[in-house]
Amino acid sequence: MKRVLSISGGGMRGIGPVRILQEVEKRTNREIGDIFDLVVGTSTGGIVSCLVGAGVPMGDAANFYYEHGPKIFQSSLLEKASCGGGLWGARYESMDLASALTECLGNRMMREAKTRVMVTTVDDSGVSDMVKSWDPDWRDCPLSLAALMTASAPTFFAPATIMHDGKKMCYLDGGLVRNAPMACAIFEAGRLWYATGEQILVVHLGTGRPRKAERLPHGGGLAWAPRIFDAMTMADDSYDDYFCRTLEGFLPQFSYQNFDFTLPKFPAMDDARRETLDNIAAAAWHATLAEWKRFDAVLEALK
Numbered sequence: 001m002k003r004v005l006s007i008s009g010g011g012m013r014g015i016g017p018v019r020i021l022q023e024v025e026k027r028t029n030r031e032i033g034d035i036f037d038l039v040v041g042t043s044t045g046g047i048v049s050c051l052v053g054a055g056v057p058m059g060d061a062a063n064f065y066y067e068h069g070p071k072i073f074q075s076s077l078l079e080k081a082s083c084g085g086g087l088w089g090a091r092y093e094s095m096d097l098a099s100a101l102t103e104c105l106g107n108r109m110m111r112e113a114k115t116r117v118m119v120t121t122v123d124d125s126g127v128s129d130m131v132k133s134w135d136p137d138w139r140d141c142p143l144s145l146a147a148l149m150t151a152s153a154p155t156f157f158a159p160a161t162i163m164h165d166g167k168k169m170c171y172l173d174g175g176l177v178r179n180a181p182m183a184c185a186i187f188e189a190g191r192l193w194y195a196t197g198e199q200i201l202v203v204h205l206g207t208g209r210p211r212k213a214e215r216l217p218h219g220g221g222l223a224w225a226p227r228i229f230d231a232m233t234m235a236d237d238s239y240d241d242y243f244c245r246t247l248e249g250f251l252p253q254f255s256y257q258n259f260d261f262t263l264p265k266f267p268a269m270d271d272a273r274r275e276t277l278d279n280i281a282a283a284a285w286h287a288t289l290a291e292w293k294r295f296d297a298v299l300e301a302l303k
Contacts, residue, residue, distance in 0.1 A: 002192075004303060005036040005052075006185040009043025009175040010155070010207030012073070013270025015065040015204035015277045016035070016261060018048060022058040025290070027299050031057060033114040035302050037202075040185040042174040044207065046150030047101070047120035050143040050231060053113030053133060062281075068100035069272035088095040091270070094157045095149070096271035110146060111139035113296050118173030119150040120181050124159055128177040130184065137165070143176040150174040154289060156172045156270060180204065199253060200243070201301055206260030208280060250279060257298050261287030 007017050021032050023032055032052045041049030051061045073092055110117065110133040113230055119132040129144045131138045138146070145220060148160045149171040159170035182204040189200045248256045261284045267276045288295050 001202055001301065002037045002189060003033070003035060004010050004038045004040065004185050004189045004200060004202045005049075005181070005191060006204040007039075007045030007048050008043075008180045008205070009045050009153075009173065010179075011044055011156075012047055012065060012272050012277065013207035013263075013267065013269065013280055014044030014068050015062060016208050016280045017045065017056055017147070018065065018286055019281040019284045020062050020205055022049075022062065023285070023303065024299065025058050027122075031055060036115055036276045038116040038118065038185065038189055040118045040120075040188065041150065042120045042155060042181045043151045045181070045205075046095040046121075046174060047147045049119055049257060050101075050113075050147040053110070053115060053117035053139040054108050056104065060119065061140075064100070064104050065272075065277055068104070071276070072096045072100055073270040073272045075190060075286075091130045091156050094152065094160070097151065097157060098111055098144070098148050098160075101147045102142075105142070105144040105147065108143050109139065110141045111142055113143065116192075117143070117146075117179075117215050118184070119146050120178045120184060121149040121171045122174065124172060124178045126171040128163075128190050129171070130188070132188075149212065180206070181296055182244050182256070182258070183240045183247075186244060186256070190254075194253065197253070199255065201298075202254065202256045203302075204241075204244070204256070204258045206258065208261050208263045208266070208283065209265035211243055211264050212260040257294065259288060259291070261268070 025031060033055055039049040039052045048061060051064065080246040119131050120128065121131060122128045130205065131141065131149060133139065145162060151173060152158065152171065153175065154161045159172050161168065161170050182202060185202050189202065193200055203209040244256045248254050263280065263283050
């Protein structure tokens with residue numbers, strides 16, 4: 001059986017799937033990179049995927065959120081005023097995110113990842129891309145740079161600027177095209193292994209959803225501006241889940257499991273307070289406990 005992990009975007013809410021993966025490592029006594037044959041992520045899920053590829057234990061991945069999150073998402077009143085709260089400039093310094101990623105991932109290249117890693121991104125001309133550790137075009141890309149490319153969320157950070165194929169390119173958050181990359185994971189797994197006839201298990205981890213959905217704005221640009229990124233990504237999550245459940249019915253070679261959780265108070269992507277992170281991690285774990293039989297069955301398959 002080939003095992004595939006998919007992780008959604010959601011900013012600091014990425015601590016939720018990390019908490020679940022901590023339990024997977026504890027129960028299997030193996031690192032995530034030794035369990036899954038392919039790890040696919042978007043935005044914060046892309047960061048976790050790159051941490052997995054670098055062989056970082058999930059306990060240390062949690063520290064990325066607790067220790068680096070408050071430094072990444074910090075800005076003075078003057079800085080907030082100068083960017084109009086994200087209306088005409090990025091709210092936070094991309095260098096803070098880039099430095100944190102480099103500190104946690106080091107200089108390891110994509111080709112050195114301990115398992116196959118793929119993250120989603122989109123260039124500033126609107127063309128989506130899949131950055132794959134086994135793709136000749138991306139093998140020599142640092143994991144830290146791949147993580148920056150998939151996590152440069154519009155209004156929060158400036159695009160990640162890199163040199164690729166001798167050209168200067170700008171890349172933005174993969175959530176613009178695929179916030180929940182489980183469909184990408186299924187297609188890529190099919191490309192890699194479907195012809196072998198092996199069973200393929202795709203496990204998707206979400207980053208939480210509001211217990212009570214808030215209505216979308218009915219007004220113009222000013223009403224939409226603060227919420228458009230979250231609104232786009234939440235809709236994408238539900239569509240891709242429907243798509244994968246339907247596809248599973250047609251292709252018995254695939255099995256698909258989605259674990260997500262609800263949050264009584266839905267935090268902003270950039271809410272890096274310790275109390276918020278504790279609440280997200282607890283909600284993710286309690287939701288998994290509520291589905292213990294299904295989670296146990298998945299763990300048995302992973303063992």
